[in-house]
Amino acid sequence: MASxxxxxxxxxxxRIMAALASLGKETQASFNYLKDVxxxxxxxxxxxxxxxxxxxxxxxxxxxxxxxxxxxVQATSAGRQxxxxxxxxxxxxxxxxxxxxxxxxxxxxxxHGSQSEGSS
Amino acid sequence: MNVSPEEARASLVTIRQTQTQMKKLxxxxxxxxxxxxLVWFLGLLGNQYLPEQDVWLIWAPAVTVGWILSAILGxxxxxxxxxxxxxxxxxxxxxxxxxxxxxxxxMQPASWKQDALFIMTVFIFxxxxxxxxxxxxxxxxYTLFMAALLVIGYYLVPVYFCL
Numbered sequence: 001m002a003s004x005x006x007x008x009x010x011x012x013x014x015r016i017m018a019a020l021a022s023l024g025k026e027t028q029a030s031f032n033y034l035k036d037v038x039x040x041x042x043x044x045x046x047x048x049x050x051x052x053x054x055x056x057x058x059x060x061x062x063x064x065x066x067x068x069x070x071x072x073v074q075a076t077s078a079g080r081q082x083x084x085x086x087x088x089x090x091x092x093x094x095x096x097x098x099x100x101x102x103x104x105x106x107x108x109x110x111x112h113g114s115q116s117e118g119s120s
Numbered sequence: 121m122n123v124s125p126e127e128a129r130a131s132l133v134t135i136r137q138t139q140t141q142m143k144k145l146x147x148x149x150x151x152x153x154x155x156x157x158l159v160w161f162l163g164l165l166g167n168q169y170l171p172e173q174d175v176w177l178i179w180a181p182a183v184t185v186g187w188i189l190s191a192i193l194g195x196x197x198x199x200x201x202x203x204x205x206x207x208x209x210x211x212x213x214x215x216x217x218x219x220x221x222x223x224x225x226x227m228q229p230a231s232w233k234q235d236a237l238f239i240m241t242v243f244i245f246x247x248x249x250x251x252x253x254x255x256x257x258x259x260x261x262y263t264l265f266m267a268a269l270l271v272i273g274y275y276l277v278p279v280y281f282c283l
Contacts, residue, residue, distance in 0.1 A: 004121050014131060018138040024254055026205045033200040037141055072202060087135065093128040 002088035007055055009086065012040065012048045017083045020058060020075035028061060028072035049073060057082055151193055159186040164236075172232060205253050212253075216246050237274050241267060 008017050015038050023029060035045050052058045057079030061072045075083070123131075159182045166178030203209070220242040229235045244263045251259030 004123060006121050009121070009123070009131070011131075011134065015134060015138045018135040019142050022139040022142040023201065024203065024256065026203045026254055027201050028204060029201050030199060038138070074204070087132070090123070090128040090131050093123055093125055094132065096125075 002085045002092060004089045005082050005086040007051060007057070008083060010048070012038070012044065013052055016048060016052060017057065017075065017079065020073060021080050021083045023075070025080075028074040031071035031073060034073060052079070152190060155186050155189050155193070159183060167232065167236060175232070203254065209250055209253060212249060213246055216242065233274065233278065237270060240270055244270070
């Protein structure tokens with residue numbers, strides 16, 4: 001059973017990992033491009049990238065192109081694996097809810113049923 | 121960590137939306153196929169219907185425009201993403217091009233159809249190797265299909281080879 005990842009689950013970081021995981025394994029996205037696609041400020045994106053870099057989910061590369069600094073971001077294998085597990089966990093919750101809903105509907109139709117089950 | 125089913129659903133929707141946005145970027149690389157597909161379409165039409173000595177009148181401008189448009193698209197894409205294997209791929213194509221020129225000189229193809237088959241299979245081989253380096257299965261399948269089509273066309277329907 002897959003488990004949720006607290007680092008990745010934060011909404012902004014979830015979108016970052018979703019974006020990076022959709023690129024090829026050898027492909028890096030530029031910081032500015034991520035900022036535009038995800039509609040974030042420099043500071044906001046930078047802070048969340050550092051949070052993802054700490055457990056090794058992403059790799060940040062800083063280079064110079066024509067004497068201008070450029071930053072590129074890439075999901076690591078560990079990051080992709082963690083993201084996949086997190087998505088699987090979310091899907092399990094959703095699928096589990098469908099079963100749960102049926103159970104909940106049964107309880108609504110028979111409100112005393114849950115009490116008798118609880119007492120036994 | 122407790123996540124409700126509604127939160128799980130919202131997260132999955134967010135993931136799908138973000139990945140759809142990113143696929144639009146990846147889809148831009150399809151423009152390379154469109155550019156070179158048009159170049160080869162025009163060039164091969166010329167091969168099929170123009171006198172042999174006039175074929176270069178189509179190929180020279182078409183390939184030149186193709187390179188210019190590819191460079192513009194490449195520069196635009198490079199501002200957004202880059203591949204860590206980019207320099208390796210570039211070096212590979214340089215080496216492949218040099219190897220192809222050497223073999224062209226040594227083999228001296230007997231006809232323009234053999235010229236076309238050789239040049240096209242070299243580029244297709246290059247594309248296949250890029251697909252392997254980038255682990256891009258669609259590119260590998262596409263280049264395998266094109267290679268099969270070329271060989272079948274050359275041997276089974278030579279009259280329509282360039283089409």
